[in-house]
Amino acid sequence: MTPERQRAVWAIYVWCRRTDELVDGPNASCINSTALDRWEKRLTDLFEGRPFDVYDAALSDTVSKFPVDIQPFKDMIEMRLDLRKSRNKIFDELYLYCYYVAGTVGLMSVPVMGISPDSKASTENIYNAALALGIANQLTNILRDVGEDARRGRIYLPHDELKLAGILEDDIFRGIVTDKWRNFMKGQIKRARMFFDEAEKGVIELNSASRWPVWASLVLYRQILDAIEANDYNNFTKRAYVGKAKKLLSFPVAYARVLVGPSKLTGMVNT
Numbered sequence: 668m669t670p671e672r673q674r675a676v677w678a679i680y681v682w683c684r685r686t687d688e689l690v691d692g693p694n695a696s697c698i699n700s701t702a703l704d705r706w707e708k709r710l711t712d713l714f715e716g717r718p719f720d721v722y723d724a725a726l727s728d729t730v731s732k733f734p735v736d737i738q739p740f741k742d743m744i745e746m747r748l749d750l751r752k753s754r755n756k757i758f759d760e761l762y763l764y765c766y767y768v769a770g771t772v773g774l775m776s777v778p779v780m781g782i783s784p785d786s787k788a789s790t791e792n793i794y795n796a797a798l799a800l801g802i803a804n805q806l807t808n809i810l811r812d813v814g815e816d817a818r819r820g821r822i823y824l825p826h827d828e829l830k831l832a833g834i835l836e837d838d839i840f841r842g843i844v845t846d847k848w849r850n851f852m853k854g855q856i857k858r859a860r861m862f863f864d865e866a867e868k869g870v871i872e873l874n875s876a877s878r879w880p881v882w883a884s885l886v887l888y889r890q891i892l893d894a895i896e897a898n899d900y901n902n903f904t905k906r907a908y909v910g911k912a913k914k915l916l917s918f919p920v921a922y923a924r925v926l927v928g929p930s931k932l933t934g935m936v937n938t
C-alpha cells in the first residue's frame with residue numbers, strides 16, 4: 668500500500684485496538700457506559716480536528732486525508748457493552764456482534780482503500796462487500812477460537828444451531844471431536860466461506876494500489892478455515908493457522924489475481 672494509506676490503516680487499527688481493550692480487555696470490568704461516553708466524545712473531537720493524544724491525532728490526520736465516516740466508529744463503541752455477552756441464541760445475534768466488532772472495520776477501511784475510477788459497481792455494493800469481509804474474518808476468528816473462548820466461559824456459536832446438531836454446551840467445554848461436531852462445523856465453515864465469496868466481488872472494485880493487500884488478507888484469513896478442516900475440526904485444543912510457506916505462496920497468487928481491473932473482470936454487476 669502507499670505509505671499514506673499504510674499510516675491511515677495503522678491509525679484505524681490503533682483506534683480499534685484501544686476500543687477493543689476498553690470493552691474486552693483485562694480492565695473491561697472498570698469500563699461503564701459513562702467511560703464509553705467519554706471515549707465517544709474523544710472520537711467526535713478527533714473527527715473535528717481536536718485530538719486528545721498522539722494516537723487520536725493519528726486518526727485525526729487520517730480523517731483529514733480520507734473521506735472516513737464517523738458512523739462505523741460510533742457503532743463499534745455504541746453496541747459493545749450490550750453485546751459483551753457470552754452466548755448468542757441465534758445467528759442474527761452472532762451476526763450483529765460480528766458487525767460491531769469487525770464489519771465496522773470493513774466500512775472504516777473502504778475510504779482509505781479507495782474505489783477504482785474504472786469501477787462500474789454501486790458504492791452500496793462495494794460497502795456490502797467490505798462488510799462481508801469483516802463478518803467473514805470474525806466468523807473465522809470465532810471458529811478458530813472455540814476452545815480458547817470456551818476456556819473463558821464464552822460460546823459465541825448460535826445456541827439454536829448447536830441444539831439442532833445435538834451438541835450440548837458441556838460437549839464444547841469437554842472439547843471432544845465427535846461426528847456431530849464435525850457435521851456442525853462443516854455447516855459453520857460453509858457459511859463463513861459464503862461471506863468471503865461475497866467480499867471477493869468487491870475487492871476488484873478497489874483502487875489498484877489496495878487490491879493486492881486486501882485480496883491477500885482475504886485469502887490468508889480464509890485459509891484458517893482450511894486449517895480447521897485439516898485438523899479434523901479439532902478447534903478445541905489445536906489452533907488452526909496458516910504456515911509461513913503457504914502464506915508466502917499466497918502473495919504472488921493474490922497479486923496475479925488482482926492484476927486486471929474491474930473493467931476486464933466480471934467484478935460486481937450493478938444490482
Ligand SMILES: CC(C)=CCC/C(C)=C/CC/C(C)=C/CC/C(C)=C/COP(=O)(O)OP(=O)(O)O
Nearest residue numbers: 769772773776796797800801804805808869870
Ligand atoms: C472487500 C472490500 C471492498 C474492502 C476491504 C475492507 C476490509 C479491509 C475489510 C477487513 C475488515 C477487518 C480486518 C476486520 C477485522 C477482523 C478481525 C477478525 C479482527 C480480529 O483481530 P484480532 O483480535 O487482532 O485477531 P486475533 O484474534 O487473531 O488476535
